[in-house]
Amino acid sequence: MLQGHQTWVFNNKPTILSTAAVGGPYEADGPLADDFDLLHADLWMGQDSYEKAERKMVEEACEIAIRKAGKQKQDIQFFLCGDLLNQIISSSFAARTLAVPFLGLYGACSSSMESLALGSLIVDSKAGNNVICGAVSHNAAVEKQFRYPTEYGAQKPPTAQWTVTGAGMALLCDKGDGPKVTSATIGKIVDMGISDPYNMGGAMAPAAVDTITAHFRDLRISAKDYDLIATGDLGRVGHNIAADLFKKHDIDVPDGIFTDCGLMIYKEDQPNVFAGGSGCGCSATVTFGHIVNRMKKRELNKVLIVATGALLSPLSYQQKESIPCIAHAVSIENV
Amino acid sequence: MSNKEKKKLTPVQQQYQSFSKAREPQRPVLFNCVKAFLVGGAICALGQGVSDFFIWNFDFTEKTVGNPTVAVMILLSVILTSLGVYDHIAQFAGAGTAIPVTGFANSMASAAIEHRSEGFVLGVGGNMFKLAGSVIVFGVFAAFLVALIKTTLTLLGGS
Numbered sequence: 001m002l003q004g005h006q007t008w009v010f011n012n013k014p015t016i017l018s019t020a021a022v023g024g025p026y027e028a029d030g031p032l033a034d035d036f037d038l039l040h041a042d043l044w045m046g047q048d049s050y051e052k053a054e055r056k057m058v059e060e061a062c063e064i065a066i067r068k069a070g071k072q073k074q075d076i077q078f079f080l081c082g083d084l085l086n087q088i089i090s091s092s093f094a095a096r097t098l099a100v101p102f103l104g105l106y107g108a109c110s111s112s113m114e115s116l117a118l119g120s121l122i123v124d125s126k127a128g129n130n131v132i133c134g135a136v137s138h139n140a141a142v143e144k145q146f147r148y149p150t151e152y153g154a155q156k157p158p159t160a161q162w163t164v165t166g167a168g169m170a171l172l173c174d175k176g177d178g179p180k181v182t183s184a185t186i187g188k189i190v191d192m193g194i195s196d197p198y199n200m201g202g203a204m205a206p207a208a209v210d211t212i213t214a215h216f217r218d219l220r221i222s223a224k225d226y227d228l229i230a231t232g233d234l235g236r237v238g239h240n241i242a243a244d245l246f247k248k249h250d251i252d253v254p255d256g257i258f259t260d261c262g263l264m265i266y267k268e269d270q271p272n273v274f275a276g277g278s279g280c281g282c283s284a285t286v287t288f289g290h291i292v293n294r295m296k297k298r299e300l301n302k303v304l305i306v307a308t309g310a311l312l313s314p315l316s317y318q319q320k321e322s323i324p325c326i327a328h329a330v331s332i333e334n335v
Numbered sequence: 336m337s338n339k340e341k342k343k344l345t346p347v348q349q350q351y352q353s354f355s356k357a358r359e360p361q362r363p364v365l366f367n368c369v370k371a372f373l374v375g376g377a378i379c380a381l382g383q384g385v386s387d388f389f390i391w392n393f394d395f396t397e398k399t400v401g402n403p404t405v406a407v408m409i410l411l412s413v414i415l416t417s418l419g420v421y422d423h424i425a426q427f428a429g430a431g432t433a434i435p436v437t438g439f440a441n442s443m444a445s446a447a448i449e450h451r452s453e454g455f456v457l458g459v460g461g462n463m464f465k466l467a468g469s470v471i472v473f474g475v476f477a478a479f480l481v482a483l484i485k486t487t488l489t490l491l492g493g494s
Contacts, residue, residue, distance in 0.1 A: 153426070153428075156426060158360040199359065241355050244354075248354075273361075
């Protein structure tokens with residue numbers, strides 16, 4: 001179980017029985033469009049508010065994951081979900097529809113791996129079986145909450161990132177076919193004093209480096225043990241900083257295997273994206289869509305997903321507080 | 336970041352901030368200024384065209400033409416905001432679209448559209464001045480101060 005200071009090793013290796021990724025129009029234009037199970041052409045998704053649209057994506061992703069696993073709604077024992085809206089309403093309201101025991105999580109954009117780590121812990125310790133975990137974000141709903149109105153003409157700096165519209169869910173089971181969750185490293189808060197909400201990548205990079213380093217230390221492994229190490233949403237700026245931090249601390253993380261979900265989900269020249277994707281949905285959809293699909297095709301056999309979260313609120317940055325950041329790492333293997 | 340703010344940081348944080356600053360893409364400040372100047376200038380030229388149009392075609396003087404001109408510019412800005420175009424122009428133009436009256440109209444219209452889902456009273460009414468409110472507050476306060484100074488000077492015997 002606990003190995004080292006902050007890493008859980010799952011001896012029973014919970015299986016990711018099925019996954020689901022739901023996205024919006026921007027994601028449909030991106031290079032990973034084929035890995036989504038459902039793509040919406042419109043940000044409203046037939047709802048009368050963006051918040052309801054976000055909730056709808058959670059419900060759809062859960063439904064798809066359950067269907068793909070060949071299960072029924074009543075088979076689900078726990079539901080773990082997080083989002084970025086106040087009081088995590090999208091998760092809670094979707095849990096109302098799903099009507100299963102629910103744990104709401106908030107780890108900002110690290111919620112995807114926070115939920116996968118906790119879900120694996122539940123399945124591994126036999127506290128439950130058939131657990132759905134995941135996270136969601138909606139570009140317009142998140143912008144509304146954290147920044148300016150979507151139609152407001154404010155110029156964004158090149159370090160800004162584009163919040164992903166998408167929900168990613170995974171159904172965990174104690175047995176079955178599929179990639180296994182083998183370990184998880186729970187991150188510590190790292191705050192390097194950055195207070196610019198338009199430079200999340202720069203703020204979160206040290207947290208990702210801290211968690212990855214702790215993961216290697218606790219398990220006595222190195223980057224060579226992985227086919228892919230993907231951070232959640234550092235974007236171009238944060239990814240370069242993280243890569244340079246590894247070099248500075250003499251930790252060998254080859255460029256070929258080190259990537260970022262925020263860089264994968266959009267094309268480099270997609271308008272408004274700037275430094276890359278961000279948001280809970282970024283690591284959730286890329287991991288539970290693209291990466292798990294590649295694992296099933298055996299193109300990847302052992303991956304480490306490091307979801308990064310910036311734990312700020314609109315209030316805290318108006319009060320000139322710096323941004324506390326966190327990263328949770330989960331390793332997924334074909335065994 | 337000013338030095339005063341930097342003093343509160345630990346040495347490790349300061350070191351990281353310089354480390355990350357060196358790896359951030361720089362804002363193209365000069366290019367942004369040129370773009371803001373050109374687009375801002377174009378908006379003002381358009382405004383001038385509109386006011387000339389009113390003076391030539393209707394019974395307006397240079398003093399009275401301000402109101403209908405501003406109304407037209409605001410209307411144009413609100414239409415472009417509603418069509419979802421204004422924010423894209425603003426990303427290109429920066430201060431060029433924010434400083435003229437069109438920017439003020441955009442801040443109000445965008446907030447109104449954004450909060451329509453919370454209803455007319457608490458949503459649209461309550462949030463319309465979310466961004467524009469501070470302009471009004473400090474604009475009125477500055478005008479009050481200037482009026483106070485002018486009145487004092489007049490009372491002291493100035494002309």
